[in-house]
Amino acid sequence: MARMDIVSAFRLLILHPDEFVLFGFRFQDNFYFQKALPMGCSAACALFEKFSCFLEWLVRFQSHKESIEHYLDDFLLAGEARSGECLHLMNNFRTICSDIGVPLAEEKTLGPTCIMTFLGLEIDTLEMVIRIPQDKLTEVKGKLELTIKKRKITLRDLQSLVGSLNFCAKAIPSVRAFNRRFCDAMCGIQRSNHFIRVTLGMKEDIKTWLTFLENFNGTLAFGESEWLSNSKIHLFTDSAGNPDLGCGVYFSGRWAYFQWPSSWGKH
Structure with a gap:
């Protein structure tokens, strides 16, 4: 894999002279105006995304490779191990950007490598998993x-916490459900400095989150490009709610059984 980033992305798009009047101001008898797309413009992301899509298509067309994706100005390139495809894509991308005048942030360029962080998540093609980087993990914990x-928390702080947890949920399977109480607690509250009670239920969800972050980070495997049905691979599962029972799984002639912990019957 490799990662490449464009410098001053939005500023690469030049405004039409007819639009200058919409992007200027007067100060001390002088007129100042933008000649390139500013970041504060509400349409900036959508406009630059069109350019990024064109750039991605151009690299695919020139390199005859499909393993390139982008998120605005961040580009992810990939190739089979020891094939040279990733390096070929990087060189092709760099040449195209040079030819059309697109500057690259060389200090942010990374690869080819098997482990790297892209859009805040660590991608590991050796283990074929996605995980939360250690610094982010420490911050969320x-x-x-x-x-x-705490007994109470402000709406602003709870929103910040839920935002961080939603991000982490991309790398930890099935944990997003434990955000429900947090989201319900924020419903109908408008002032960011309003205090919200941290209920026992919310604290139980926090404990669950801490358990998931500690034990299940780096267990989300890459999805298969072709999904097979359980009947085709002979995979079946079932469970029973009675505390004296448990759950079981059958896979291609093999089976396993797990009995619910005795402590679960007390709840």
Whole structure:
């Protein structure tokens, strides 16, 4: 894999002279106006996305490779191990950008490599998993451990916590459901400095999140390009809610059984 980034992305798009009047101001008898697309423009992302899509298509066309994706100005390139495809894509991308005048942030260029961070998540093609980087993991754990000690939390801080948890949920399977109580607690509240009670249920969800972050980070495997039905691979599961029972799985002639912990029958 490799990662390449465009410098001053939005500023590459030049405004039409007829639009200058919409992007200027007067100060001390002088007129100042933008000649390139500013970041604060509400349409800036959508306009630049069109250019990014064109650039991605051009690299695919010139390199005859399909393994390139982008998110605005961040480009992810990939190729089979020891094939040279990734390096070929990088060189092709760099040449095209040079030819059409698109500057690259060489200090942000990374690869070819098997492990790297892209859009805040660590991609590991050796283990074929996605995980949360250690610094981000430490930050989110700190927020959770601070919140569980509180009786009340402001709407602003709870929104920040939920935003971080939603991000982490991309790398930890099935954990997003434990955000439900947090989201319900924020419903109908408008002032960011309003205090929200941290209920026992919310604290139980925080404990669950801490468990997931500790034990299940880096277990989300890459999805298969072709999904097979359970009847085709002979995979079946079932469970029973009675605390004296448990769950079982059957896979191609093999089976396993797990009995619910005795402590679960007390809840």
